[in-house]
Every structure is written in C-alpha cells, then in structure tokens.
Amino acid sequence: MMASSSVSSILDGIAAAGRSFGENEAGSREALIEYSRSLVAALEIPSEFIQRTRYVSQHSYCCGRQAFPAPERSGWRRASALSEKAGVDVALLERLTRHLVAMYLITYHDGAFHATTLSNGLAEENYQHSISFCYDAARPSFNGFPEFFKKTQYRSPSLGSLEGPFQDAHKTQLPFFEWLVATLLHLQHFDSFMSAYRAGKANWYDPGFYPVSERMISGFDGSSSDVLLVDVGGGRGHDVAAFAAQHVSRMGRIILQDREPVIADVLASGKERLFEAQVHDFFTPQPIKGARAYSLHSILHD
Ligand SMILES: C[S@@+](CC[C@H](N)C(=O)[O-])C[C@H]1O[C@@H](n2cnc3c(N)ncnc32)[C@H](O)[C@@H]1O
Known part of the structure; x- marks a missing residue:
C-alpha cells in the first residue's frame, strides 16, 4: 500500500517535471533524473538491485572499455566489423555488448549495434x-x-x-x-x-548564474592588481579557459594555479591559451595578492 502510494506520488512528480522539461526550465532535467531514480528504487526488488549494481555496472565498465575502440563509437556497426576493429572474438564481443544494450548505453536493431548520444559522449x-x-x-x-x-x-x-x-x-x-x-x-x-566530472553543467560564470560583468568586470581597477581571476587548484584550466572565452573583452590577467606536474602538462600541450599557468602549492601563501577574484572550486576538501 505504502509502496504504491509513493509510486503514484513519484509519477505525479515525473509528470510535473516532464512539463517543466518541455518548457526548458532550469533544473527540470535534473529533477526528472532524480524522480526516475526514486521510481526505480521504489519498484526494484533486492535481487534486481544486486544485479544492477554489482553485476551490470561492472560489465558495462569492461564492455565499454574493451568492446568499442573510441573512434568507432559513432554510427552503427555489425558485430563482425566491430570484432575485427576491436580485436575481440566476435562471440565474446556479442556477449559483452548485450550488457551495454541492457544498460541502454547502445541499441541493437536490424542486425547491428547503434551508438547513442550517451555512448558517443562516453567515447570521448x-x-x-x-x-x-x-x-x-x-x-x-x-x-x-x-x-x-x-x-x-x-x-x-x-x-x-x-x-x-x-x-x-x-x-x-x-x-x-x-x-x-x-x-x-x-x-x-x-x-x-x-x-x-561536471562538464555540460552550468558554470558559475554563465549568463544568469553570477553577474560577472556587473560585479567582476566593471569596476576592475588594474592599478591595485592587474589580475582579474586566479583559479586556485584549477586542474588543467577547464574553468578558466571557458571563463576567458566567454569574457573576451574583459581587462586583467587570468591565472591558473595547480601542482607542478599538472602545470607542466598544460604547458607541454602547446595549445593556445587565454590564461597564464603558474605552479602554486595551495598549502603555501598565495603569491598573487589583491586580484579581483579567486576561485576555489572543489578544492577545499583537499
Ligand atoms: C578536485 S580537483 C578540482 C579541479 C578544479 N578546481 C575543478 O573544480 O574542476 C582538485 C585540484 O586541486 C589540485 N591540487 C591538489 N593539491 C594541491 C596543492 N597542494 N596545491 C595546488 N593544487 C593542488 C589537484 O591537482 C586538482 O587539480
């Protein structure tokens, strides 16, 4: 009784979130995913939970890594062609890829495996x-x-x-x-x-999130510091790269800081950058004083 009333309230939630999703409302996609997960949790019996978490996810991992070499993941392929390309015995490949189909990662019809938006993304x-x-x-x-x-x-x-x-x-x-x-x-x-790990999600500097132009860019005074933004522990610079690309007409330097091996990798890549890269251990005093803003994104736990 309890299970069915919670199922019906989840279904109501799905219907409402579905309408918001149709109107492109912020957060509706995430709400739909949450409702869908809670629906599965309300319906799933323990044996199914075990199969899904212990068994299928492990298989998806192995299959995802071995069955489809990355460049071959778009479009469709017959098992024999995939097998040849991946260097995996055709019978084994078919057994493995069935798990990917069961996990909705790829589809199978008309005698061939078909990539999905998700599998193409995961192939990057x-x-x-x-x-x-x-x-x-x-x-x-x-x-x-x-x-x-x-x-x-x-x-x-x-x-x-x-x-x-x-x-x-x-x-x-x-x-x-x-x-x-x-x-x-x-x-x-x-x-x-x-x-x-959070690619495809809204960034703090995206329009409608934080008023970057009003609060960071206008009023920037280069006489106290010529640095607009320091990204402390910013990895290879994915955040600063996107920030700089979105705010091309801004004043001030943008600086990425991270550990030596990470910065060495950024510099060695030889890619054109709209930011500077600096080695800095964030357990030591910050060498750049008075910058307009410092970003500490997912590093405080370190
Ligand atoms: C969880 S990641 C966050 C990366 C980025 N800020 C983001 O939100 O995507 C933590 C980052 O802190 C860096 N890091 C860890 N210890 C550090 C230290 N002592 N000094 C500077 N960076 C450090 C790591 O190399 C890594 O890039």
Whole structure:
C-alpha cells in the first residue's frame, strides 16, 4: 500500500517535471533524473538491485572499455566489423555488448549495434580516462572499506592521515596527489576526470548564474592588481579557459594555479591559451595578492 502510494506520488512528480522539461526550465532535467531514480528504487526488488549494481555496472565498465575502440563509437556497426576493429572474438564481443544494450548505453536493431548520444559522449577521451580513474584508482578504496574499517575498529581516519583506505587499497604510504605523480597513467586519467566530472553543467560564470560583468568586470581597477581571476587548484584550466572565452573583452590577467606536474602538462600541450599557468602549492601563501577574484572550486576538501 505504502509502496504504491509513493509510486503514484513519484509519477505525479515525473509528470510535473516532464512539463517543466518541455518548457526548458532550469533544473527540470535534473529533477526528472532524480524522480526516475526514486521510481526505480521504489519498484526494484533486492535481487534486481544486486544485479544492477554489482553485476551490470561492472560489465558495462569492461564492455565499454574493451568492446568499442573510441573512434568507432559513432554510427552503427555489425558485430563482425566491430570484432575485427576491436580485436575481440566476435562471440565474446556479442556477449559483452548485450550488457551495454541492457544498460541502454547502445541499441541493437536490424542486425547491428547503434551508438547513442550517451555512448558517443562516453567515447570521448576525457570520459574514457574518467572511467579508468574511477574504476582503477578510486574503486579499490571503496571495495576495501568493509575490511579496512573492520581492521581499524570503525574509527574515522584522522585528518591528513596516511593510513587511510586509499593507502591500504593501493599498498602505498603516499598521499593521494603524490601517488598520482608516482603513477603517471593515473595522473593523466585523474586530470582528464577533473576536466570532465561536471562538464555540460552550468558554470558559475554563465549568463544568469553570477553577474560577472556587473560585479567582476566593471569596476576592475588594474592599478591595485592587474589580475582579474586566479583559479586556485584549477586542474588543467577547464574553468578558466571557458571563463576567458566567454569574457573576451574583459581587462586583467587570468591565472591558473595547480601542482607542478599538472602545470607542466598544460604547458607541454602547446595549445593556445587565454590564461597564464603558474605552479602554486595551495598549502603555501598565495603569491598573487589583491586580484579581483579567486576561485576555489572543489578544492577545499583537499
Ligand atoms: C578536485 S580537483 C578540482 C579541479 C578544479 N578546481 C575543478 O573544480 O574542476 C582538485 C585540484 O586541486 C589540485 N591540487 C591538489 N593539491 C594541491 C596543492 N597542494 N596545491 C595546488 N593544487 C593542488 C589537484 O591537482 C586538482 O587539480
């Protein structure tokens, strides 16, 4: 009885959010996703939950990484052509890709696999690297939680401790960021993940979000500091790059700061940049004083 009344209220929510989505209202897409997830949670039985979380997501990961080499993910392909391209036995490939179809990542009809908007997006290098980071670097810690906390008698790890679940899972004494530098492939995957983890969402400097022109750009006084914006711990500069591109007529320098290996990678890429890149450890005093604005985006937890 309770389940069905909550199902009907979720369905009402879906209908209302669906109407807002049709009118392109901000937040309606996210609301629809949330309602859909709550609908699944209200309907799913434990055995289905286990299949979906433990089984299907693992398979999607393996299949997503192995079955479709990135350049082949748009358009459609017959299994034999995919098999040849991916170097995966055709029978194995068909078995693996069926899981991707079950997860709605790709579709199968007329004797061929068809890419979707989602699978084409996930085929981009940044997302491929992000999947690798989440599974290869982050997931072992989560998998190890039960044993780790049992071993440490369910005590919360102390701040800055080098004996946490991460170190335990990866058999290292290094802090996370130093471990990344010591395992360069993970560093590359992490940096890609940083540029992808909220891509496609609204930025604080987008129109209608924060009044950048009124509060940051107008009134900028270059005599106190010629720096408009410092992005502290800004990764490879995805935020500052988009900020600079949106506000081309602004005055003042834009500076990206991050750790040495990240900045070295930015400089080595040789790509044209609308910002400067500077090595700075944010645990040391900020060398740029009096800038118009400092952005500290998703770094305070570090
Ligand atoms: C979670 S990411 C956030 C990246 C970016 N600000 C964003 O919101 O997408 C944290 C960033 O802080 C950087 N970082 C970590 N420790 C740092 C330190 N001691 N000094 C400077 N940057 C650091 C990392 O290299 C990474 O780019």
